[in-house]
Amino acid sequence: MRVHPGASVAGLTGRLADGTLKLAVREAAEGGRANRAVEALLAALLGLPRARVTVVRGAASRAKVIEIAGLDRADAERRLTRALAAGGAPRGR
Secondary structure, eight states: OEEETTOSSOEEEEEOTTSOEEEEOSSOSSTTHHHHHHHHHHHHHHTOOGGGEEEEEOTTSSBOEEEETTOOHHHHHHHHHHHHHTTSSOTTO
16 A cells, blocks of 8 residues: 555545556554554555554554454455445545
């Protein structure tokens, strides 16, 4: 996942040429705030509790590896593709 911290609008913003998802969060990349925002936004997009989504690699980088507990890769990809097609913002926002 490629993250753009400090964005004016949060949400999924597209894909890179290699298929990597792009995500924007409003929080700055200071003190882990952007990483927590990534976890919360992805949890909302996937319809999961926040505790099931964790940044496991790339805490100090825009390129991140995310772990999603209790959801296989194919289902996560389906949900995120659907969210991207719907505009990239979580429901209710």
